[in-house]
Amino acid sequence: xEGPLKTWTYGAHTYVLNILSLPSTSSATPTxxxxxxxxxxxxxxxxxxxxxxxxxSPCFEIKQTMxxxxxxFAARGICAGQVIIDEHPVIxxxxxxxxxxxxxxxxxEELVPEDKIVEMLTLTNCxxxxxxxxxxxxxxxxxxxxxAMRLPGDSKEWEPKERQYGGIFLKINRCNHSCGPNAAFxxxxxxxxxxxxxxxxxxxxxxxxITYADPTRSRAERIAxxxxxxxxxxxxxxxxxxxxxxxxxxxxxxxxxxxxxxxWFALHPVFxxxxxxxxxxxxxxxxxxxxxxxxxEQEGMQGMEGPFLEDIAMCxxxxxxxxxxxxxxxxxxxxxxxEDVEMVRKMKVLxxxxxxxxEDDRRDRWSKARKAGKQGKSWGVRSRQKQRKSxxxxxxxxx
Ligand SMILES: C[S@@+](CC[C@H](N)C(=O)[O-])C[C@H]1O[C@@H](n2cnc3c(N)ncnc32)[C@H](O)[C@@H]1O
Numbered sequence: 001x002e003g004p005l006k007t008w009t010y011g012a013h014t015y016v017l018n019i020l021s022l023p024s025t026s027s028a029t030p031t032x033x034x035x036x037x038x039x040x041x042x043x044x045x046x047x048x049x050x051x052x053x054x055x056x057s058p059c060f061e062i063k064q065t066m067x068x069x070x071x072x073f074a075a076r077g078i079c080a081g082q083v084i085i086d087e088h089p090v091i092x093x094x095x096x097x098x099x100x101x102x103x104x105x106x107x108x109e110e111l112v113p114e115d116k117i118v119e120m121l122t123l124t125n126c127x128x129x130x131x132x133x134x135x136x137x138x139x140x141x142x143x144x145x146x147x148a149m150r151l152p153g154d155s156k157e158w159e160p161k162e163r164q165y166g167g168i169f170l171k172i173n174r175c176n177h178s179c180g181p182n183a184a185f186x187x188x189x190x191x192x193x194x195x196x197x198x199x200x201x202x203x204x205x206x207x208x209x210i211t212y213a214d215p216t217r218s219r220a221e222r223i224a225x226x227x228x229x230x231x232x233x234x235x236x237x238x239x240x241x242x243x244x245x246x247x248x249x250x251x252x253x254x255x256x257x258x259x260x261x262x263x264w265f266a267l268h269p270v271f272x273x274x275x276x277x278x279x280x281x282x283x284x285x286x287x288x289x290x291x292x293x294x295x296x297e298q299e300g301m302q303g304m305e306g307p308f309l310e311d312i313a314m315c316x317x318x319x320x321x322x323x324x325x326x327x328x329x330x331x332x333x334x335x336x337x338x339e340d341v342e343m344v345r346k347m348k349v350l351x352x353x354x355x356x357x358x359e360d361d362r363r364d365r366w367s368k369a370r371k372a373g374k375q376g377k378s379w380g381v382r383s384r385q386k387q388r389k390s391x392x393x394x395x396x397x398x399x
Pocket of ligand 1: 067068069071124126142143173174176178230231232233234235236
């Protein structure tokens, strides 16, 4: 970091202009980020960010579309969970607009290297020039990805204002919108980069899309949000009329499924509750989650399938069902490596110990599973609970 270049205060908000240097890579990605941050953020950023992997031959290309401007397309088949690109932003700036006469946007633009600025200025700007005269602000409002600057100790539910930022990315920002996107991104504060990854398999030539709207909202709410903030009317396959049913029926069914998915974990059984109640049927959570996964597939909302996959795998672990556990754990590992590193690590540990279990060697099974720590202890726990319960019942019968 160069040290603060300039500081502006608007009411209760102070912003510091800065330039962050990144570990150099041989790729064409930028090696600096121009930032406008609240002063409390600066010391919390990594002093020397971890370098990001450079992908030799990109699995995507940027091409013009018929009516959406440029878009990102798969240059070859991409698997669910695969990284498409790991990219640094060229600019990080506050989500909240600055006063119209603020020189900060122009000064940020001046900090972006010449070759990057040319590319940045070709990104879409859907803002009205009268309301938003600055190029950087217009481009940021049309493109900036929300960067969670949540730090250890911050609440998960609430993000303080000084942590709410957006990032302008030269490649990821070429992704157009879909209400059933095939990709998602994850911001990583340690590398100061965002990873774009596939949430379901993408075929060669298919457009790579992300969502700009909360997919659990109704179609009418999504359309209003996209028109207001991005200046287009969504006609993705999830919003337009299918051949087979009336449009109203289709919209109502889709809205209901999306709303249900948005509140699923609050209203439906989850693994942790099932584990506490041995009277619940074995497939209580599994069948409810399989239904959710069907709705997810129908609505193209694979971006939210991770916690469902994890719960199903953990249910099979608790039931001691090796074959089903391995099937679901491998799905979690392949699909969720970017979204939840810790969950995937735990799943790998448990999988490793379970893979070596001989079906007929129970003692071995328990001791190996225990060695896997907290996760391992849950192996077969449900079956043991049931065995204990039935032997207790037999016991009382004899009395
Ligand atoms: C983040 S940019 C996406 C990249 C942009 N197409 C470009 O050429 O730079 C967002 C803008 O792309 C266009 N766009 C994105 N998704 C679209 C869609 N599904 N239908 C029509 N236009 C879309 C809109 O103009 C929107 O304001």
